[in-house]
Amino acid sequence: MDVLWTGSIGTVGGMYLVHARLMPPPGGELPWNVRELVLQCASEEDRIEHLAVHPRPVARPVLGFYLLADRLEEAESRTGEVCRRALDRHSELDGWALLESAVPLHPLTNEAVGP
Secondary structure, three states, X not given: OOEEEEOOOOOEEEEEEEEEEXXXXXXXXXXXXXXXXXXXXXXXXXXXXXXXXXXXXXXXXEEEEEEEEOOHHHHHHHHHHHHHHHHHHOXXXXXXXXEEEEOOOOXXXXXXXXX
């Protein structure tokens, strides 16, 4: 589902939540400042609005990127590009790997939602 957003400069695009799943090196721990490390590798053109860090489970931490894009594929692609830049540029992330950058999908249920 796209959520429409109108920016301050009058552009309209979709807001996406994209999860970047990471894999640590053997015995590796997610750096305490991973959010800042990743954001240092983002540019204005990446259109990242917020980055959430989910360090658990330790074996598969997730970075949650909230970003603006015209299409789902663009959002997932840009998320992967920013993550790869961070993995390449910061020694604190040596040995870490990007497993996937994708919008999280939740199964539909037949249960009613709401009161």
